[in-house]
Amino acid sequence: MTKIKLTTKNLELIASTLEIAQVEISDKSKFSELLNALVPSTWPPEFNDDETMSFFLHKLQEAPEQSGWWCWYFVLNDVVTDARTLIGNGGFKGKPTFDGTVEIGYSVLQEFQNLGYGTEAIEALVSWAFDHPEVRQVIAETLPELKASQRVLEKSQFTYVGQGSEEGIIRYELSRSHMKSGAAN
Template structure:
């Protein structure tokens, strides 16, 4: 079981007892407004089991980790990444937090820990992150972690019949440690 620690958080592997919080996060239309229309429960359950299975870099699957507070062990969200290309040493990052955890720096803090771990463990050269142009909170998280806007993909994502521009961000591992 993977566990990473920050000053305020524990970032750890998904376990069976996380199902209800995982489901609540993935089924909330407001939290998912820039991600997807929430899937039916059976699809979310399949995702949960996939995310709670053992993972290895280069599998093409997401390494999803639970973010919880150190003081109360409260589930506040998920962070993770997956290897886009082993040969090009590139990984994509993502995060999703409960509404009660927004605006407290938890996404930034957990993502920084994840990036540090991935650099040391897998020799990642570049991290990428994507968010809807309208998702200003997510863009701030990436920027605080050192990501730079590399481009805007116009009308890239369709969610419920609404087209969203998608911002593409990048972070070179060498930039993180300057």
């Protein structure tokens, strides 16, 4: 299967494949090689652990053709040094639901936070999702105390809508019509 990649001003986003998901768990050297990037010793970012990696691996084992609807890796391209560093990950919780909703999530290594990379990555992923006509809205859930996460969503034109799917979680939404109105530019 061909890798799906998105390029932004500073980043290359690489959709996980079955092979990448397998080596992220079992072979950090091969993982680095497949992403063509340095994997910092602080990997993985907060809220991503062995359970999360196993979840994405399982989903890609079930349906490898769904690459792009699960985990993406955020690789920082340093144009001065030509170095590539894995700085975060994110993606979706599967293909769109019957009503055209996808849920997005993301996490950036602490040493790369507050530099705009999370917003850059999320905007690219949202654009990729809306390139699929069946996607009508993108939602995101976060903890109320994660102010940086909320800022990323707000900068990316998501709207706070209140209580999330579980107690203590808040929800944001971005609809296709909001994107088309030009409000997300």
